[in-house]
Amino acid sequence: MTGLAGRRAYLDWNASAPLRPEARAAMRDAMEVAGNPSSVHAEGRAARALVERSRAQVAALVGCEPAEIVFTSGATEGAGLLRHLPAGHAVFVEETAHDCLWAHLDLTGVENAEGGHTLAMGLANSETGLLASPGRDDGGWIWGARRAHWLFLDAVQHAGRLPLNLHALGADFAILSAHKLGGPRGCGALFVRTGLDISPLSLGGGQETGRRSGTENVIGIAGFGAAAEAARRDIASGIWADVTNLRDSLENTLAAAVPETIFVGRGSPRLPNTSCFATPGWKGETQVMAMDLAGFAVSAGSACSSGKVRESRVLRAMGHDEETARSAIRVSLGPTTTQAEVAAFADAWLAAYEKRRVRAA
Structure with a gap:
């Protein structure tokens, strides 16, 4: 695990949000x-x-x-x-x-x-x-x-x-x-x-x-x-604005380090917590498994499609090519997500990307 002292980080709120205390x-x-x-x-x-x-x-x-x-x-x-x-x-x-x-x-x-x-x-x-x-x-x-x-x-x-x-x-x-x-x-x-x-x-x-x-x-x-x-x-409290800031900081960090990464819908009206991005040629399911081993729960596509090795029907319908549709993952945050978790995920994802790049060289 990366940066969280052995603790896992749950970044798959769109699949299922953690049960609220209330x-x-x-x-x-x-x-x-x-x-x-x-x-x-x-x-x-x-x-x-x-x-x-x-x-x-x-x-x-x-x-x-x-x-x-x-x-x-x-x-x-x-x-x-x-x-x-x-x-x-x-x-x-x-x-x-x-x-x-x-x-x-x-x-x-x-x-x-x-x-x-x-x-x-x-x-x-x-x-x-x-x-x-x-x-x-x-x-x-x-x-x-x-x-x-x-x-x-x-x-x-x-x-x-x-x-x-x-x-x-x-x-x-x-x-x-x-x-x-x-x-x-x-x-x-x-x-x-x-x-x-x-x-x-x-x-x-x-x-x-x-x-x-x-x-x-x-x-x-x-x-x-x-x-x-x-x-x-x-x-009413405005807490989702803080989540948006976390999401945007994650995307800014990844975009700066890996410019070829495509952030779907960036700049368009979106949910405050959702980031869907693809690095063409790097399969989404491979990324999900790598992040899971590093201690982060994310997904490729909707939860109802997880475990199925296939391109994203949604991205294809939006006009993205097959390679991009197969390379997308989704990170979804919530009000209890911390800056430390987002930063640790970015570090882990970038480390996995670099490892893949070196192998391919």
Whole structure:
């Protein structure tokens, strides 16, 4: 390990943020509540109160009404709503969207779709951190030369890092994930704008106002709500500006030492914590393994693609060549990341680069 006296540094917040102390405490307290949220007795009402408090906390983070939040097992389950749209309703998926949306791409029969169209896109890209702004005119939402009636947003990486108001954006649907903002893994939410009717994600006892049956994950939901409230405070405090400074100092250091390195989206609106960079000819997975051995957790592409030796679909969609797409890694920071960790990572990465350069000479 380099520069941290044997301690590892976690620089993969976009894959999963460390569990917040507030979420841990809320989950511990929820474990003591015995009731089922659907039961009418006192214990059941106590469990229901935890769920509804968390619903309000999540809604406050993303600028919507609590009744518009449906708790799920995660963002991928929420994206499954795209399978439940009315018959004949075509789905347009933005090229750089996360795989949980991309899996629902369906351009078959689009020109003759009877029920309308939905544009599915990410607000912030998980690999590059680049922010997207959905376009709109009198004809609806704009995707290339097409128009869509409904807007389905992947807000997973955006929520908890930048101010977010789903109503102001005009979203019809959106997906969220607790563990990206310091809540527990295996818990998420689907936003459904008031007035829209959807087929249930799952059938059964009619929980979540009939939209997602199954006994609620009270412990996970409690952690989600506490994490959302803490994340909202962090945004208000301006702490993410400090994270941006750390990210920029890392990129400046690496760029000065290795000028051929490509920093994706540098100078464009991005998440405050994300740096995606490629040194053509140096495979991303090789870099990730070298950094892991040196004591740093980083990734190549989104976490859902880790372990798969392939070029980045996102970078290819952005117009980068195959070599660059295979050479990219992502470093993602958080409010608890320190300058010492960032400096130590830079030293370790540059040492690995120099070792590779000498071998190739």
